[in-house]
Amino acid sequence: MRTKGQRSEKINVVTLGCSKNIFDSEVLMAQLKANQFEVEHESEAEDFDTVIINTCGFIDNAKEESVNTILQFSEAKKNGWVEKVLVTGCLSERYRDELEAQIPEVDAWFGTRELPRLLKTLKADYKHELVGERFLTTPVHYAYMKISEGCDRPCSFCAIPLMRGKHRSTPIEDLVAQAKGLAAQGTKELILIAQDSTYYGLELYGKRNLAELMQRLSEVEGIEWIRLHYAYPAGFPMDAIEEMAGNPKICNYLDIPLQHISDDMLKSMRRGTTRAKTDKILAQMREVNPNMAIRTTLITGYPGETEEHFQEMYNWVAETKFDRLGVFTYSHEENTHAYGLEDDVPQEVKKERANAIMDLQEGISFEKNKARIGSIEKVLIDRKESGFFVGRTQYDSPEVDNEVVIDATDTYLRIGDFAQVKIISNTAFDLEGEVVK
Secondary structure (H helix, E strand, O other), rough: OOOOOOOOOOOEEOOOOOHHHHHHHHHHHHHHHOOEEEEEEEEOOOOOOOEEEEEEEOOHHHHHHHHHHHHHHHHHHHHHOOEEEEEEEEHHHHHHHHHHHHHHOEEOOOOOOHHHHHHOOOOOOHHHHHHOOOOOOOOOOEEEEOOEEEOOOOOOOHHHHHOOOOHHHHHHHHHHHHHHHHHHHOOEEEEEEEEOOOOHHHHOOOOOOOHHHHHHHHHHOOEEEEEEOOOOOOOHHHHHHHHHOOOOOOOEEEEOOEEEOHHHHEEEEOOOHHHHHHHHHHHHHHHHHHOEEEEEEEEOOOOOOOOHHHHHHHHHHHHHHEEEEEEOOOOOOOOOOOHHHOOOOOHHHHHHHHHHHHHHHHHHHHHHHHHOOOOEEEEEEEEOOOOOEEOOOOOOOOOOEEEEEEEEEOEEEEEEEEEEEEEEEEEEEEEEEEEEO
């Protein structure tokens, strides 16, 4: 068993789930550091006193990963390798009562809006003067920026409102101040995230104010790229696409989860749109900004999805040719509207349908990448590995999208710098380039 001795308390923060959780962990770690704790993120060492697990409770796979991680560190506590285990985040918010009964080794459970109480448990002060400051877990040259919290949408399959509450926008002035702080640390790319980014500002300014936010952030010295994630299609503010098209600092990139295209499925999902409206908004976006890359995510195996519904979505993907695409299999979530429906699509069929769409998208992506051979792209260098520099264009978000690889044998680049790169070859999901000198 370890002995603590005279050193300061050391805390390991483990983050599961999406970029919103990464943001929350970074805020938590900034507060802990200001309270003189030693803090590491996802440390592989066994010399920490407390572990804080920031959980995800979105879908079955994420919940399973979160529970397994809690059990892993609960076992470490029983073996004397860690003194305290604290759990926060979406899973804890949603299932706290059940988890407390089932995993008594956890010292305390916290919801998504209980950071002050978590700090108090550690005998730390919540420092209001640090609001907006973070301890970055990403490479310093890019950072996620949460522009709002919660969601007011009634989507039948989604439990996020249960875990994150109603939509609450962060004022523009606060976000600009955050951006200035990040730029001072060397951040060049801001990735705007929210549960619903297109709802931004409605309750603060009486209108959807995403375009003004993007414009104001672009004025921050040192910020060169601003990327927009998690846009909702119904009621989309087209002035945001106009700002994207006319502002060189706004990446020509939009992540807009559409989930399905069959009218039957969209109605049951309570998405507030139709196929005709979806096709119209996509056409308008591409008319306003033909250079924009569109990323979407889809769901296969939603209750009642027939082979005909799936085939309609498959054919639509083939016709629409999204630049980036991901697929989730439907997860039957308690206390959602869809939970009252029969989960009648077998899991193997859900997976088969998801794989079929991803196979289709692989071919689409290959052709789109092939068309870029010979082009010269501005590339942000993320890392060096296995003799190559690896970066991204404005059309690609970290972790989920394409990358550009550059042979490092006779080339020197700095991580976090931009380079002009000529594309010389491609695969389905990556590009190879050479620096233009």
